[in-house]
Amino acid sequence: xxxxxxxxxxxxxxxxxxxxxxxxxxxxxxxxxxxxxxxxxxxxxxxxxxxxxxxxxxxxxxxxxxxxxxxxxxxxxxxxxxxxxxxxxxxxxxxxxxxxxxxxxxxxxxxxxxxxxxxxxxxxxxxxxxxxxxxxxxxxxxxxxxxxxxxxxxxxxxxxxxxxxxxxxxxxxxxxxxxxxxxxxxxxxxxxxxxxxxxxxxxxxxxxxxxxxxxxxxxxxxxxxxxxxxxxxxxxxxxxxxxxxxxxxxxxxxxxxxxxxxxxxxxxxxxxxxxxxxxxxxxxxxxxxxxxxxxxxxxxxxxxxxxxxxxxxxxxxxxxxxxxxxxxxxxxxx
Amino acid sequence: xxxxxxxxxxxxxxxxxxxxxxxxxxxxxxxxxxxxxxxxxxxxxxxxxxxxxxxxxxxxxxxxxxxxxxxxxxxxxxxxxxxxxxxxxxxxxxxxxxxxxxxxxxxxxxxxxxxxxxxxxxxxxxxxxxxxxxxxxxxxxxxxxxxxxxxxxxxxxxxxxxxxxxxxxxxxxxxxxxxxxxxxxxxxxxxxxxxxxxxxxxxxxxxxxxxxxxxxxxxxxxxxxxxxxxxxxxxxxxxxxxxxxxxxxxxxxxxxxxxxxxxxxxxxxxxxxxxxxxxxxxxxxxxxxxxxxxxxxxxxxxxxxxxxxxxxxxxxxxxxxxxxxxx
Numbered sequence: 069x070x071x072x073x074x075x076x077x078x079x080x081x082x083x084x085x086x087x088x089x090x091x092x093x094x095x096x097x098x099x100x101x102x103x104x105x106x107x108x109x110x111x112x113x114x115x116x117x118x119x120x121x122x123x124x125x126x127x128x129x130x131x132x133x134x135x136x137x138x139x140x141x142x143x144x145x146x147x148x149x150x151x152x153x154x155x156x157x158x159x160x161x162x163x164x165x166x167x168x169x170x171x172x173x174x175x176x177x178x179x180x181x182x183x184x185x186x187x188x189x190x191x192x193x194x195x196x197x198x199x200x201x202x203x204x205x206x207x208x209x210x211x212x213x214x215x216x217x218x219x220x221x222x223x224x225x226x227x228x229x230x231x232x233x234x235x236x237x238x239x240x241x242x243x244x245x246x247x248x249x250x251x252x253x254x255x256x257x258x259x260x261x262x263x264x265x266x267x268x269x270x271x272x273x274x275x276x277x278x279x280x281x282x283x284x285x286x287x288x289x290x291x292x293x294x295x296x297x298x299x300x301x302x303x304x305x306x307x308x309x310x311x312x313x314x315x316x317x318x319x320x321x322x323x324x325x326x327x328x329x330x331x332x333x334x335x336x337x338x339x340x341x342x343x344x345x346x347x348x349x350x351x352x353x354x355x356x357x358x359x360x361x362x363x364x365x366x367x368x369x370x371x372x373x374x375x376x377x378x379x380x381x382x383x384x385x386x387x388x389x390x391x392x393x394x395x396x397x398x399x400x401x402x
Numbered sequence: 403x404x405x406x407x408x409x410x411x412x413x414x415x416x417x418x419x420x421x422x423x424x425x426x427x428x429x430x431x432x433x434x435x436x437x438x439x440x441x442x443x444x445x446x447x448x449x450x451x452x453x454x455x456x457x458x459x460x461x462x463x464x465x466x467x468x469x470x471x472x473x474x475x476x477x478x479x480x481x482x483x484x485x486x487x488x489x490x491x492x493x494x495x496x497x498x499x500x501x502x503x504x505x506x507x508x509x510x511x512x513x514x515x516x517x518x519x520x521x522x523x524x525x526x527x528x529x530x531x532x533x534x535x536x537x538x539x540x541x542x543x544x545x546x547x548x549x550x551x552x553x554x555x556x557x558x559x560x561x562x563x564x565x566x567x568x569x570x571x572x573x574x575x576x577x578x579x580x581x582x583x584x585x586x587x588x589x590x591x592x593x594x595x596x597x598x599x600x601x602x603x604x605x606x607x608x609x610x611x612x613x614x615x616x617x618x619x620x621x622x623x624x625x626x627x628x629x630x631x632x633x634x635x636x637x638x639x640x641x642x643x644x645x646x647x648x649x650x651x652x653x654x655x656x657x658x659x660x661x662x663x664x665x666x667x668x669x670x671x672x673x674x675x676x677x678x679x680x681x682x683x684x685x686x687x688x689x690x691x692x693x694x695x696x697x698x699x700x701x702x703x704x705x706x707x708x709x710x711x712x713x714x715x716x717x718x719x720x721x722x723x724x725x726x727x728x729x
Contacts, residue, residue: 174508191507205471235464400567
C-alpha cells in the first residue's frame, strides 16, 4: 500500500454546470469570510477564524457527500464545507454575532464551532481532533443499522499530533468503518510548521501505519479534491473501509483575528500563497475553458455580496439570547 | 425474586436492555469473547454478536469518543472502561465533549451514553486498580454519576442509565461484584436516577454514604443499635444529581451527621453533602458535621498492612459513630 497522488488537470472531465457550481460556492464562502473580517475590524464581531485558501478543497470534498444523510464532524476552518452542505451565510453571521437564533449553538459557542442537526453536522468544541472519534462512532452506528451513510471528518495538520487522531483512525481501520478523514494541510498550526509536528514528509504517509489508503491532493484545485473524495466515499459506501486524504492548501490569513503571522511567516511566503489563491486560480481555469465568460465572475461576486448583505442585516436585527436562557439544556430531562 | 450477585445483576441489566432495544451496544476492552476481565459482559457476545458487543483497541479516549459519535447517530452505547483508574485518557471526551454537547448545541444534539467502570480498593489492586475518582466527574454539569451498592439497585439503576437521555457515569465497586448478593425483582424495573435510599431508619445519627461503604456503615449501625443508638443510613446511589431533599430530611431528623466515603475527603462528594447540611440544616444540628474518608495519599498501596491502613472498615466507622453519639 502506498500513498496515492492522483494526477488531475483542473476541470478536465466535469461538465460546465458542475464547475460553475463549484466556483459559485468558492466565491460565496470567500465573500462571507471577508465580510466577517470586516465586522471584526469594525469592532462588531469579537472573533473570526478563516477558511480563506481552503475553499477549493472544502467545496470539492463537500460536493462529493450526501447532505443530511452522511455524517459530518468538521473543524473550525470548514466554513465553505458547511455552506455547500446547506448552511447559509445567515446561519454563520448569527453565530458570529452570538445571536439567539444561531443554529449552531444559540450564541453559546465561539464562532466557527459548527453544528447543525438537520444536516448531520455534528457539534464541535474547541479541543482539536476529538471529532475524529465522533465521526468514527457515527460511522459505526450507520453500519450497525445497515445503512450506507459515510462519516466525514476534517482537521488541520497540526491536530494530527493529537492522540484522538491516532485512536480514531486506528479504530476506523480495525473495524473497517466508512470514514473519510481529511487533513487540510496549510503548513502551520498557528505558528508551528509541519516540520515540528511530524517527521514524515507528508501527513498522508501516516495512513500506511493504519493500513488504510492515504491520498494527497492539490487542495487548491476543487476538481482534484472532488475526485479524491468521490473515490473515497464510494469505497466507504461499498464497505471497503476508511481513507485518509491530505489536501495541500494555503492559509491566506493569520490563524485567527487575534493572531499576527509576521513573526513566523515571511512576507514573501505570504505573497506567494496569495498569488496561488485558489479562487483566482479556478477563475482563470474556467475563463480559459470558456465556462466563465467575461463579466461572469463579477456577476457571481455581486450576487454573493447581495446575499451576504441581506444575511448581515438579518443577523444584526436578530435578538441576543436572554440571560434567563443560561440554564437551559444542561440535561434533557430537566 | 431471585438472588443475584452484584455483577450478575449488572450483566442481566445490560442483557435485558439489549433484548428490549436494538440500539443498545456494548464496547470496550475484552468485552467480547472473554466477556470482560470481571465477566460483566459474559455471554453478551454469544447472544448479540460482534456487531453489538465490540472489542475495541486498547484506547480509552476512543472507547468513549466512539460511543459519543454512535450515541449522536442514534445508538445507546454502553462503554466499558476496564478500571476507573484508566478513564483519565478519556476525560477530555467525557468533560469537553459528552458533558457539553447538549448545552453547546442549544439542545440540537445529545449523548445518551453510559460509561461503566469498576472502582474502589480492598482487592490488592494497588495504586492503579483501586482508586475512587468519582468526585472529579461530580463537579461537571451535564454529567450524571451513579454508584449502586446492591444487586437490585445495580440492575435497576443501570437500566435507568441506559434509558437516560444524557451521559451517565456508572461506577461499580469491584469489591461488591462477588461479595454482595441480594434479591433482584423479577421482570422489568428501573430505579430512578437522582434518588437516595434510606437503608436503615434511625433518629440519632444520619449516615450518608455510597458504594461498598454502605455495607460497612450498615454493620456499624447494627453494632450501635445494640447499645441503643439508632443510626439512619442513607445510600446516596446517585452522586450527581444528589438527592438534596433526602439529605436534608435525614440530617434534620437526626441532628447529627456522619458522611462516609472511601475516597479521600478534599473537594469530594462528602464535601458537597456537608455543605448541603451546613446550608439547609444549621438550626437542626446538635453536633458538627463529621466526615470519614480515605487518607490524603495518591493511591491505595499494594502491601496488605498499607492497604488495610488506607481502607475504611466497619471498626473505623463504628468508632466515628460512637464519638459522634457521645458528643
